[in-house]
Amino acid sequence: MKARTTQIVGWGKYVPERRLTNQDLEGRVDTSDEWIRSRTGIRERRIVSQEETSATMAIRAGASALRVAGIGPRRIDLIIVATITPDHPFPSTACLVQAALGAGRAAAFDVGAACTGFVYALGVANDMIRSGTYDNALVIATETLSRIVDPMDRNTCVLFGDGAGAVVLQATRGDGGILSVSMGSDGSGAELLIQPAGGSRFPATRETVEEGLHYMRMNGKAIFRFATHVMPRATREVVRKAGFRVEDVALVIPHQANVRIIEAAMKRLHLPPDRAYLNLERYGNMSAASIPVALCEAIEEGRLKQGDLVVLVGFGAGLTWGSVALSWTAPWPLEKVSWGHRIWRRLGFRWAYWRLLLRRLSYRILRRR
Numbered sequence: 123m124k125a126r127t128t129q130i131v132g133w134g135k136y137v138p139e140r141r142l143t144n145q146d147l148e149g150r151v152d153t154s155d156e157w158i159r160s161r162t163g164i165r166e167r168r169i170v171s172q173e174e175t176s177a178t179m180a181i182r183a184g185a186s187a188l189r190v191a192g193i194g195p196r197r198i199d200l201i202i203v204a205t206i207t208p209d210h211p212f213p214s215t216a217c218l219v220q221a222a223l224g225a226g227r228a229a230a231f232d233v234g235a236a237c238t239g240f241v242y243a244l245g246v247a248n249d250m251i252r253s254g255t256y257d258n259a260l261v262i263a264t265e266t267l268s269r270i271v272d273p274m275d276r277n278t279c280v281l282f283g284d285g286a287g288a289v290v291l292q293a294t295r296g297d298g299g300i301l302s303v304s305m306g307s308d309g310s311g312a313e314l315l316i317q318p319a320g321g322s323r324f325p326a327t328r329e330t331v332e333e334g335l336h337y338m339r340m341n342g343k344a345i346f347r348f349a350t351h352v353m354p355r356a357t358r359e360v361v362r363k364a365g366f367r368v369e370d371v372a373l374v375i376p377h378q379a380n381v382r383i384i385e386a387a388m389k390r391l392h393l394p395p396d397r398a399y400l401n402l403e404r405y406g407n408m409s410a411a412s413i414p415v416a417l418c419e420a421i422e423e424g425r426l427k428q429g430d431l432v433v434l435v436g437f438g439a440g441l442t443w444g445s446v447a448l449s450w451t452a453p454w455p456l457e458k459v460s461w462g463h464r465i466w467r468r469l470g471f472r473w474a475y476w477r478l479l480l481r482r483l484s485y486r487i488l489r490r491r
């Protein structure tokens with residue numbers, strides 16, 4: 123019998139409606155559209171509304187991924203959410219997603235590996251599926267970076283945006299799917315990109331707020347150097363582990379931090395620049411959510427063909443880095459789903475949601491007694 127493998131069978135994304143353009147930023151800090159475009163490749167980013175949070179975006183991205191996979195929420199047995207901007211320190215954002223989607227049978231937890239979070243979460247879910255612990259996993263990355271970026275710090279406010287992306291992973295005994303995973307870290311660079319306060323080291327006080335310690339701080343130059351070295355290294359490693367050569371890679375889907383980082387990495391890999399998928403012009407850096415949103419758009423633009431060798435590669439605070447090599451298996455465009463089936467599926471979604479809502483109400487009633 124063939125070994126258990128993990129396939130991506132569903133994908134989805136959500137980005138907020140509000141756009142923050144380079145021109146908007148010109149009116150706020152000492153910067154220019156020309157500087158931002160030439161140094162980063164970014165033109166605009168999406169920013170959450172007052173009501174939106176990391177969880178609300180994750181729920182929408184997750185629901186889209188379930189729809190594409192054609193899987194009801196009660197078949198999901200594992201939810202992992204990658205985020206550095208959770209709704210609360212606890213409970214996990216994954217648990218909020220689990221309740222909202224009605225995934226009543228799923229284990230749920232968050233992974234914190236900053237911009238590498240989605241790759242780490244995929245690695246963990248892949249191992250849990252291959253080992254036979256779970257069969258269907260929902261892996262989501264979601265970030266509301268606009269809530270931790272100092273709007274007056276031109277060093278960071280031009281780079282980051284909000285959004286969420288998700289995939290459904292399924293155990294199969296077919297060929298392809300996730301071939302190899304590589305992850306790494308170097309905590310000696312922890313201070314290069316950090317949100318200093320809000321944890322147990324500097325809990326929130328009037329002073330931490332006044333000193334702006336709840337905003338992220340970044341040494342851009344050092345991160346740039348780190349990223350241009352680690353991205354080609356992580357790509358090479360995961361391709362070698364999968365038993366291929368770098369020139370076999372059909373598409374690299376990199377963390378969307380800066381077009382110059384991606385171009386430098388592709389040069390080091392001796393790959394043409396157009397083999398890297400780019401969408402950072404429209405979204406900026408969405409931390410962990412960058413890779414799954416880019417993956418979704420690459421699929422929907424027809425950039426992935428069945429049998430293609432695809433590499434997802436991320437890097438970020440920690441410092442962390444990671445890569446996943448996969449042989450693409452899902453068809454595109456998707457087969458049309460019949461009317462009846464769609465209605466049946468929607469009813470299933472609603473039923474799963476109402477079950478958990480009733481349970482939540484019963485907890486409230488018990489608390490009042």
Ligand code: COA
Nearest residue numbers: 152153154157161237276280342343345346379380437438
């Ligand atoms: N607008 C206009 N000028 C700016 C600016 C801005 N937003 N930010 C910095 N500058 C100025 C600097 O003050 C400096 O001026 P000076 O020469 O008079 O001192 C000049 O532009 C060059 O700054 P420098 O820091 O050398 O720019 P850079 O080419 O390194 O680009 C980053 C800066 C942040 C875009 C780049 O270092 C970067 O992308 N680093 C990686 C960041 C990242 O990806 N973080 C997330 C990782 S997950």
